[in-house]
Amino acid sequence: MTETKLTERLLLSGNEAIALAAKHAGVALATGYPGTPSTEILERLSKLGGPAQWAPNEKVAMEVAIGAAFGGGRAIVTMKHVGLNVAADPLFTVAYTGCSGGLVIVSADDPGMASSQNEQDNRHYAVAAGVPMLEPADSQEAYEYTLRALELSERWRTPVLLRVTTRVCHSKTLVRPSSNQPSPPAPHYEKDIKARVMIPAYARPAHHRLRARLDEIARWNETSPLNLMFEGQGPALGIICSGVATMHAMEAAPGAAILKLGVTYPLPMGLIRSFAGRFERCVVIEEGDPWLADAIRAAGISVEDKPAKYRFGELDVARVRKILSHDDSADTVAPPGKPPALCAACPHRASFEALKNLDCIVAGDIGCYTLSVLPPLEAMDTCVCMGASIGVGLGLRHVLPPDEARRVVSVIGDSTFMHSGITGLVEMMYNVPPTGHVVLLLDNGTTAMTGLQEHPGTGRSLGHEPAHKVDYEALARGIGIESVHTIDPLVEPGRLEVVLRECLAAEKPALIIVRRPCILAAGKIRQYEQARRQGASCDCATAPGSATHA
Amino acid sequence: MRDGIVNVVIAGLGGQGVLTASDVIAAAAFLAGLDVKKSEVHGMSQRGGSVASDIRFGARVLSPMVPPGEADFLVAFAPEWIDVSRPRLKSDGVLIEPAFLGDDAKSLGRALNTAMLGALSAHLDIDENVWIEAIRWVLPKKLHEMNERAFAIGRSMASSGNPKEFTQDSALSTQD
Ligand SMILES: Cc1ncc(C[n+]2csc(CCOP(=O)(O)OP(=O)(O)O)c2C)c(N)n1
Numbered sequence: 001m002t003e004t005k006l007t008e009r010l011l012l013s014g015n016e017a018i019a020l021a022a023k024h025a026g027v028a029l030a031t032g033y034p035g036t037p038s039t040e041i042l043e044r045l046s047k048l049g050g051p052a053q054w055a056p057n058e059k060v061a062m063e064v065a066i067g068a069a070f071g072g073g074r075a076i077v078t079m080k081h082v083g084l085n086v087a088a089d090p091l092f093t094v095a096y097t098g099c100s101g102g103l104v105i106v107s108a109d110d111p112g113m114a115s116s117q118n119e120q121d122n123r124h125y126a127v128a129a130g131v132p133m134l135e136p137a138d139s140q141e142a143y144e145y146t147l148r149a150l151e152l153s154e155r156w157r158t159p160v161l162l163r164v165t166t167r168v169c170h171s172k173t174l175v176r177p178s179s180n181q182p183s184p185p186a187p188h189y190e191k192d193i194k195a196r197v198m199i200p201a202y203a204r205p206a207h208h209r210l211r212a213r214l215d216e217i218a219r220w221n222e223t224s225p226l227n228l229m230f231e232g233q234g235p236a237l238g239i240i241c242s243g244v245a246t247m248h249a250m251e252a253a254p255g256a257a258i259l260k261l262g263v264t265y266p267l268p269m270g271l272i273r274s275f276a277g278r279f280e281r282c283v284v285i286e287e288g289d290p291w292l293a294d295a296i297r298a299a300g301i302s303v304e305d306k307p308a309k310y311r312f313g314e315l316d317v318a319r320v321r322k323i324l325s326h327d328d329s330a331d332t333v334a335p336p337g338k339p340p341a342l343c344a345a346c347p348h349r350a351s352f353e354a355l356k357n358l359d360c361i362v363a364g365d366i367g368c369y370t371l372s373v374l375p376p377l378e379a380m381d382t383c384v385c386m387g388a389s390i391g392v393g394l395g396l397r398h399v400l401p402p403d404e405a406r407r408v409v410s411v412i413g414d415s416t417f418m419h420s421g422i423t424g425l426v427e428m429m430y431n432v433p434p435t436g437h438v439v440l441l442l443d444n445g446t447t448a449m450t451g452l453q454e455h456p457g458t459g460r461s462l463g464h465e466p467a468h469k470v471d472y473e474a475l476a477r478g479i480g481i482e483s484v485h486t487i488d489p490l491v492e493p494g495r496l497e498v499v500l501r502e503c504l505a506a507e508k509p510a511l512i513i514v515r516r517p518c519i520l521a522a523g524k525i526r527q528y529e530q531a532r533r534q535g536a537s538c539d540c541a542t543a544p545g546s547a548t549h550a
Numbered sequence: 551m552r553d554g555i556v557n558v559v560i561a562g563l564g565g566q567g568v569l570t571a572s573d574v575i576a577a578a579a580f581l582a583g584l585d586v587k588k589s590e591v592h593g594m595s596q597r598g599g600s601v602a603s604d605i606r607f608g609a610r611v612l613s614p615m616v617p618p619g620e621a622d623f624l625v626a627f628a629p630e631w632i633d634v635s636r637p638r639l640k641s642d643g644v645l646i647e648p649a650f651l652g653d654d655a656k657s658l659g660r661a662l663n664t665a666m667l668g669a670l671s672a673h674l675d676i677d678e679n680v681w682i683e684a685i686r687w688v689l690p691k692k693l694h695e696m697n698e699r700a701f702a703i704g705r706s707m708a709s710s711g712n713p714k715e716f717t718q719d720s721a722l723s724t725q726d
Pocket residue numbers: 033034035036058080082083084086117366367368369386412413414415416417444446447448449450518550
């Protein structure tokens with residue numbers, strides 16, 4: 001769906017709404033790393049003509065955004081929830097330094113794990129790092145809160161966490177954009193060594209400033225227009241909620257009074273106390289961990305919490321009805337649908353067939369190729385987080401008895417390798433296991449899992465324009481790996497297994513690059529290459545990204 | 551259209567066009583001036599797994615998800631996987647399957663989805679012109695003619711009362 005002719009009323013996903021707000025706010029820089037459900041924010045911003053770029057991983061993205069905000073530019077950095085783990089190191093200290101330009105960190109959480117390896121609740125990051133947090137409930141709020149988050153960030157010179165969830169990111173709802181945003185301040189450098197250089201002597205006062213700032217923001221939040229109160233029918237039931245859970249609660253309990261918190265850190269405890277005090281029963285309805293309920297009760301306010309089982313998965317209207325009616329019957333579980341599978345002609349298949357034939361212990365990673373864990377292949381033994389394949393494989397090699405250690409292979413995709421695999425290769429050469437090690441780099445020329453995004457190894461930018469391309473073979477040799485092999489599984493079908501067998505037998509560190517484009521990306525890659533040869537830039541309207549995954 | 555919310559679920563497999571079809575329905579409701587929310591889980595949809603999209607529209611929609619057992623209409627693109635989504639349909643809800651098109655189904659190819667939307671449209675109080683506008687809005691130009699034709703076939707077959715799928719009252723008239 002597009003914005004055509006609909007200046008006052010649009011139908012947008014939450015991600016599209018965030019992108020539109022970023023464009024309207026005149027952000028100077030937007031960066032991130034793909035990850036469901038956040039990916040479309042930057043893809044859409046790029047199509048809107050905004051400054052959007054992919055970083056190799058979330059930590060680098062966060063650092064680039066911090067630099068932009070130090071320089072007085074407005075910056076947005078987007079990632080899925082687990083991406084914030086990768087970016088947590090700069091997050092905790094930029095909370096101390098603060099920023100000059102607005103800095104908004106979009107964390108897209110995935111309660112229910114529609115396409116993630118865990119369902120961590122990133123609201124804890126706002127609390128732990130000490131950054132204000134906004135939680136929109138639909139696309140209209142996703143749009144408005146992005147603008148408000150930038151304002152708050154500039155007003156208090158603090159990074160702000162915009163915490164969204166799968167349902168907010170991917171649901172399309174109506175949006176009325178506000179016209180005529182004031183234009184942003186022009187970037188310029190302000191020298192402020194004591195605020196920006198976090199040596200202990202400067203960081204100690206910075207921590208005091210951070211806590212004082214949060215106290216001020218908490219006072220402001222008591223009357224912030226971002227927290228909404230909806231009157232109900234009488235004093236029987238009040239509900240405190242945030243995010244999309246608000247929508248479920250309003251539908252499940254039409255007669256209840258609702259306190260909808262838009263700024264969920266630091267909390268407006270005075271407002272919450274006076275609201276809760278008005279009702280015979282006050283229930284906190286929130287998805288994920290009981291962050292609101294615990295914080296409210298810790299402040300000595302008596303509220304009812306959801307039962308523990310609602311910590312798992314998403315909420316919906318039916319589940320909220322059950323919470324409110326103390327109905328502890330089991331949820332109706334839908335019969336399992338057809339599971340996803342590797343595409344029939346997926347180039348990854350050959351690698352897993354070879355690994356299976358050689359009875360390898362496969363330290364796996366995250367990407368389309370993780371689907372090889374499902375029957376009939378069942379050819380992956382571990383998968384923890386992006387980049388973990390190499391470290392986990394090395395750890396196994398170090399401790400297993402030699403006859404088992406010799407069978408261990410690490411398997412990693414190209415985007416994942418750029419994200420967090422390079423340091424694993426360095427470790428392989430620095431602490432070589434007694435039986436050596438073998439890493440299989442599955443280079444399908446794209447980030448397939450999340451909907452075919454570019455990365456530094458594809459040689460194209462987010463908008464599919466030519467960019468520098470990392471040379472994996474040269475990189476590996478530079479790290480010191482002597483045994484580096486490149487195989488096209490389509491052109492030389494049997495060779496992969498032969499080379500893999502040889503590398504395993506050699507008991508030395510080896511890298512095998514399996515290079516063949518993803519079949520869904522191949523046609524598009526050809527188009528981009530053709531455009532590059534013709535010196536013309538490609539037509540971004542035909543760019544991939546319409547289909548989106550983990 | 552009566553008060554109350556119309557709940558539609560489209561279910562199928564990744565690659566079958568579930569998301570595009572739900573975009574057309576959402577666009578039709580949007581262009582008809584209604585409040586509308588559309589929601590689905592995108593994860594892995596293109597790797598052939600089951601996908602469902604929820605579309606809700608009316609005067610004011612709250613939750614973006616159709617609550618279990620409250621769908622007025624279930625449009626099933628993959629009838630062989632219908633058991634997965636049947637519990638979403640309310641007891642007097644309407645199931646729309648490719649089978650109702652009989653022999654026409656095969657000749658329609660990819661536009662079969664749009665024919666099923668045509669059948670759905672016969673139950674809804676949204677003007678036919680608005681549906682056509684929605685199709686043109688969502689689909690690329692070169693597909694307009696074929697899909698408009700498919701839409702008309704589905705709509706007329708449903709309106710003329712196919713004995714198998716369309717003996718039930720429309721869900722709209724049974725809402726309270
Ligand atoms: C820290 C983190 N960021 C992002 C993601 C989302 N994600 C999962 S796999 C993946 C990359 C997949 O690309 P690649 O390694 O090239 O494998 P392919 O899917 O192409 O086979 C991404 C971005 C994640 N799981 N964790």
